[in-house]
Amino acid sequence: MTTTSTGTRKLTIARAMAEATAQAMREDPTVFVMGEDVGPLGGVFGNTRGLHEEFGSDRVRDTPISETAFIGAAVGAASDGMRPIVELMFVDFFGVCMDAIYNLMAKNTYFSGGRVKVPMVLMTSTGGGYSDAGQHSQCLYATFAHLPGMKVVVPSNAHDAKGLMTAAIRDDNPVVFMYHKALQGMGWLGTEKGATVPVPEEAYSVEIGKAAVAREGRDLTLVSLGAGVHHCLRAAKALEAEGFDAEVVDLRSLVPLDRETVRASVAKTGRLIVVDEDYHSFGVSGEIIASVVEHDHRLKAAPARVAYPDIPIPFAPTMEQWALPDADKIVAAFHQMLRNH
Amino acid sequence: MTTTSTGTRKLTIARAMAEATAQAMREDPTVFVMGEDVGPLGGVFGNTRGLHEEFGSDRVRDTPISETAFIGAAVGAASDGMRPIVELMFVDFFGVCMDAIYNLMAKNTYFSGGRVKVPMVLMTSTGGGYSDAGQHSQCLYATFAHLPGMKVVVPSNAHDAKGLMTAAIRDDNPVVFMYHKALQGMGWLGTEKGATVPVPEEAYSVEIGKAAVAREGRDLTLVSLGAGVHHCLRAAKALEAEGFDAEVVDLRSLVPLDRETVRASVAKTGRLIVVDEDYHSFGVSGEIIASVVEHDHRLKAAPARVAYPDIPIPFAPTMEQWALPDADKIVAAFHQMLRNH
Amino acid sequence: MHPTRDQRLWMYRQMVTSRYLEERIETLYMEGKTPVFNMAKGPIPGEMHLSNGQEPCAAGVCAHLGPEDIVTATHRPHHIAVAKGVDLDAMVAEIFGKATGLAGGRGGHMHLFDERVNFSCSGIIGEGLGPAVGAALSRKMQGKSGVAVAFMGEGAANQGAFHEALNLAAVWQLPVVFVIEDNAWGISVAKQASTAVPRNDSRAAAYGMPGMHVADNDVDGVFAAAGEAIARARDGQGPSLIEIETARLAGHFMGDGEDYRPEGEKAGLEARDPIPRYRRALLEAGLLDAAADAGLVDEAHERVEAAIRFAQDSDFLPAEAALDAVFV
Amino acid sequence: MHPTRDQRLWMYRQMVTSRYLEERIETLYMEGKTPVFNMAKGPIPGEMHLSNGQEPCAAGVCAHLGPEDIVTATHRPHHIAVAKGVDLDAMVAEIFGKATGLAGGRGGHMHLFDERVNFSCSGIIGEGLGPAVGAALSRKMQGKSGVAVAFMGEGAANQGAFHEALNLAAVWQLPVVFVIEDNAWGISVAKQASTAVPRNDSRAAAYGMPGMHVADNDVDGVFAAAGEAIARARDGQGPSLIEIETARLAGHFMGDGEDYRPEGEKAGLEARDPIPRYRRALLEAGLLDAAADAGLVDEAHERVEAAIRFAQDSDFLPAEAALDAVFV
Numbered sequence A, B: 001m002t003t004t005s006t007g008t009r010k011l012t013i014a015r016a017m018a019e020a021t022a023q024a025m026r027e028d029p030t031v032f033v034m035g036e037d038v039g040p041l042g043g044v045f046g047n048t049r050g051l052h053e054e055f056g057s058d059r060v061r062d063t064p065i066s067e068t069a070f071i072g073a074a075v076g077a078a079s080d081g082m083r084p085i086v087e088l089m090f091v092d093f094f095g096v097c098m099d100a101i102y103n104l105m106a107k108n109t110y111f112s113g114g115r116v117k118v119p120m121v122l123m124t125s126t127g128g129g130y131s132d133a134g135q136h137s138q139c140l141y142a143t144f145a146h147l148p149g150m151k152v153v154v155p156s157n158a159h160d161a162k163g164l165m166t167a168a169i170r171d172d173n174p175v176v177f178m179y180h181k182a183l184q185g186m187g188w189l190g191t192e193k194g195a196t197v198p199v200p201e202e203a204y205s206v207e208i209g210k211a212a213v214a215r216e217g218r219d220l221t222l223v224s225l226g227a228g229v230h231h232c233l234r235a236a237k238a239l240e241a242e243g244f245d246a247e248v249v250d251l252r253s254l255v256p257l258d259r260e261t262v263r264a265s266v267a268k269t270g271r272l273i274v275v276d277e278d279y280h281s282f283g284v285s286g287e288i289i290a291s292v293v294e295h296d297h298r299l300k301a302a303p304a305r306v307a308y309p310d311i312p313i314p315f316a317p318t319m320e321q322w323a324l325p326d327a328d329k330i331v332a333a334f335h336q337m338l339r340n341h
Numbered sequence C, D: 001m002h003p004t005r006d007q008r009l010w011m012y013r014q015m016v017t018s019r020y021l022e023e024r025i026e027t028l029y030m031e032g033k034t035p036v037f038n039m040a041k042g043p044i045p046g047e048m049h050l051s052n053g054q055e056p057c058a059a060g061v062c063a064h065l066g067p068e069d070i071v072t073a074t075h076r077p078h079h080i081a082v083a084k085g086v087d088l089d090a091m092v093a094e095i096f097g098k099a100t101g102l103a104g105g106r107g108g109h110m111h112l113f114d115e116r117v118n119f120s121c122s123g124i125i126g127e128g129l130g131p132a133v134g135a136a137l138s139r140k141m142q143g144k145s146g147v148a149v150a151f152m153g154e155g156a157a158n159q160g161a162f163h164e165a166l167n168l169a170a171v172w173q174l175p176v177v178f179v180i181e182d183n184a185w186g187i188s189v190a191k192q193a194s195t196a197v198p199r200n201d202s203r204a205a206a207y208g209m210p211g212m213h214v215a216d217n218d219v220d221g222v223f224a225a226a227g228e229a230i231a232r233a234r235d236g237q238g239p240s241l242i243e244i245e246t247a248r249l250a251g252h253f254m255g256d257g258e259d260y261r262p263e264g265e266k267a268g269l270e271a272r273d274p275i276p277r278y279r280r281a282l283l284e285a286g287l288l289d290a291a292a293d294a295g296l297v298d299e300a301h302e303r304v305e306a307a308i309r310f311a312q313d314s315d316f317l318p319a320e321a322a323l324d325a326v327f328v
């Protein structure tokens, strides 16, 4: 294991996830990976690439298309001394196996009064933007974050992805690791350049439950996660040209949710826009806004959200792109906010 | 079919649901019921009582414990000219069959550009308070309301239950009908007296998507749904004794969500407390608060919520009752609100 | 495979203990629930699923298991928990929701976890199967001994989880045994109204694994079948499926009116109650005499009474403890 | 059951049409995706699952179906849609995301719904089975004719939905046929690494229904098996399961490197391409001569070209139409 940090070596999120996993597997024989096509193929989204070659079929297991069984099995293995990393290929597939996730993985620790640990990572891809339509493009962040007993992380860049992955593997609690396809750095899914950043070679943790201020600013707080962070950064740049200074908060983790960082930012700027690619209603955007105003509602303007409308995700790129959050929509929401007040 | 409205005959929600269903089945031969123990047993929660006797095993079908298959089958039957009413016995079981619900039932209309109708009702019980522990006591309102393509209704009394059930059966869209066990009027689950109200004998609809003002008031808006409405009414009574006049909004429907009624109420009172038995974060309470403040954030006080904490539901009654919303907690939240401002 | 004298007595003791435990629970459960039956009331609130009549399934299987072996059980777990050696005091205290319970009262009777003997159960049909497969995988990967046994009702054999778990266990040739307690009912729905085949052991063929059937709620028959299946698992020969004809002597849960039962069914089942039958068999085989039986029964009763006293004497956790133990 | 001359030619025409359609889609899909392959680009963005090689499954089954019969298909639906008589113009327009598409472009290639011929498909493994059972139930309850056929891949036979749907169909003796297209792969995972039995038709026994197997991607064999199964269903004799040995000539989706294939596999599959084989068989049987073949092929190609022109010439819906059709 190399422990020299170069500070300049850039990785994609896919490679950062694989590296974190490989380092953990080298250190700890109880760590193993299972899921569909995680073996020789290296994961449809590249995040297990190289693992099967290095660790073999025992520790990197292709499974049948039986999510209920293999996620349930991960729970059983995790309670028996292993540290499984299990993949749900698309988060959209949660419907066939949510019971194993939210009723077993997330609750067994509570049901045992804390005596049974479930140290596992459920990694799953999120997001659209490449016309994969309504069963392969969802984010479903709130669907997971709403239900108690599992931590939920959503990295926006490779540095955080590696650190959060390492933290998730080391955590004695179940962690849902939601990676956005557009950030994976797989060319075929498009590539958000900002997600591919310098990543230290040695293993390190990024604390689960701490948001990051991705950009400091005085006039407006933009709160987002995953791919949305990059839209916010672009919007902040555009607003800068107009003379406004936006702060961008990257939540990184939904459970635990770092309300303090968000509140501190809004206390400073007085304005809040939440950007979320998950569905608009009963989701992340509502929670963030409520978390701010229940604490202090005296903002300079009514808070706003730029979220995915409450519609299934359409296939046609014209419709899909129109519905997706982007920098223009954020800028427009800010302009609207100024007009209203 | 009797069409005389007495105006005084009281029904439990369980009987109101069964009556609405029976009336629809008499009128429309395509309406049928399926689910676990909905036949001779009449439903574990009584809401199909008498149906098997009247309509027989063809139209009132006990199923195997195969939620994925029979809810998927309901979707297939609904698209083929039938109007199934299908029961998911406890909402807590959604994890074994959510795919059929949210990816099929809720999306087939969209995927077909509106040409395939899915006129079905998914009825499911919610709520705790009787020590049924963490896999049989959840509400999960937001879990359903967050995902597009299905209407979601939550009655608080038998009048609305019958009217919403009739509306749901007649609706050409899928409707999730979430009934709270404590309101069913089954003695063995305790009985919220306020839920058993006069119910007209003839069939009638309560519009899906319209909230009701369950109590008018000037000083404070309490927003809730299902069992929470009764906590709010009790809290309003207690506050009245203190000289405060609380308005209680009964959402009745989460999708569509009647934001106008909530906003109008808060515009009048300037104060908002949301009461929800579903989990606190990323749920109903956040959405209601955000819906109000994004529209107008200039309230008299920071909005507040009394929701279920982000923990699995504990078995021991001491712990469970402590965690559940109730009138005292609502009153306390209001006192806190006054202290803060 | 025939049980030894000690094994037979051990099985008998488990059955007697479980039965008495549930008789006592039945009484205690009803406290505060008359004249109006309200689940929320009394010292044991919530749903209560008794396993009266199904004790042979638990005893016959667990006779082959040690503490290191893994068992996942269902919403109807008491007989299995007893036979698996779950700490009786902590288990009863959990059923009462007390601080001294297995989970401090957070779980209740459908969520009994005792990691010391690798026991757990859960309230969703078919939910224990995946975890059993995973625990078996864990043992195989770690090169540790131990087999996993997943119990379920015959109704669970129609749940998707059944299919996926059996297939996965077979593909990976894991040391796991699937045990179906066929009590002929899933709540009010009869097996033949929900299951396309008369016997679920015939479904084993769909996974290329041995399927075994035990007729007539016969504990020695369970012992024999489970012995074979568990030996195969320990020997690295992969999973098996067993279906046991058993009987639910009580309702699905307490409060169940049981109107759906055909007339006479209940009386017939009671006449075939496996515990008196086994007692007679042991007496006839000379493995037990009346005095030894009385001693064994007394001892079992005293163990149960002690556990109940322990539970009753224990306090509840402070209510705010509800917030603890979500995460470790 | 032997196909008539007309039936054989009909099946051949479906296969040729589907194959040519996919060859054209393949080309069009790659527009805008070179030199850098990015799924979001080009006139057909998103995932693209081709069915090249699997046409016999569709043609042999659909030869027995009329518009009133129900078919649910998978993420790999084109061959089935063609054989079921889905409107080709509207289907191709949907694949292009156009206003004239089956759903105005909201669905795309994995979500083709044509209610006029009772066809639908979906992107989640095993998802079509429940709806097929329900449509069959609907027909039975309404006393209307029509059978339902649920297609799936061999990988889907390990999903819980498979088990539940087959059991339910069998318990209720519904007119439904389950068809497994065994192309030996689920993405990169070989059947033998995921399935505990060599042949899924053997799983039919777990539901007390007939299981049938068709070897060697033989369209006449599919015709025979499907004919029997569908006749049984129409006759009120309940469901059947058929597994067909077929071949995925392309990658799982376009862009798949297919490195997981054993060496030579692909060449072997191509050498056994079912369409040239069937052409030869028809020529040999004297049901076709070179001229008739050329005519049939030209006609099929022209139909496809017309549909593509139709799609290309169509507009997109206004973007805001994304908000419509969530509810009716």
Ligand SMILES: Cc1ncc(C[n+]2csc(CCOP(=O)(O)OP(=O)(O)O)c2C)c(N)n1
Residues within 6 Å of the ligand: B036, B065, B067, B089, B093, B096, C075, C076, C123, C124, C125, C152, C153, C154, C155, C156, C157, C183, C185, C186, C187, C248, C252
């Ligand atoms: C997925 C799921 N569906 C339904 C239920 C409700 N339920 C609880 S027990 C039961 C019957 C179970 O029958 P069986 O598996 O035969 O076990 P038994 O109760 O007879 O021991 C049902 C339907 C549940 N807990 N989980």
Ligand SMILES: Cc1ncc(C[n+]2csc(CCOP(=O)(O)OP(=O)(O)O)c2C)c(N)n1
Residues within 6 Å of the ligand: A036, A065, A067, A089, A093, A096, D075, D076, D123, D124, D125, D152, D153, D154, D155, D156, D157, D183, D185, D186, D187, D248, D252
């Ligand atoms: C529930 C679910 N799990 C996983 C996937 C991802 N996935 C799409 S196609 C596929 C392989 C399917 O294999 P098979 O059923 O044999 O069909 P084939 O692709 O070979 O036609 C997988 C795993 C999915 N769509 N749905």
Ligand SMILES: [Mg+2]
Residues within 6 Å of the ligand: C153, C154, C155, C181, C182, C183, C184, C185, C186, C187
């Ligand atoms: Mg049973």
Ligand SMILES: [Mg+2]
Residues within 6 Å of the ligand: D153, D154, D155, D181, D182, D183, D184, D185, D186, D187
């Ligand atoms: Mg396949």
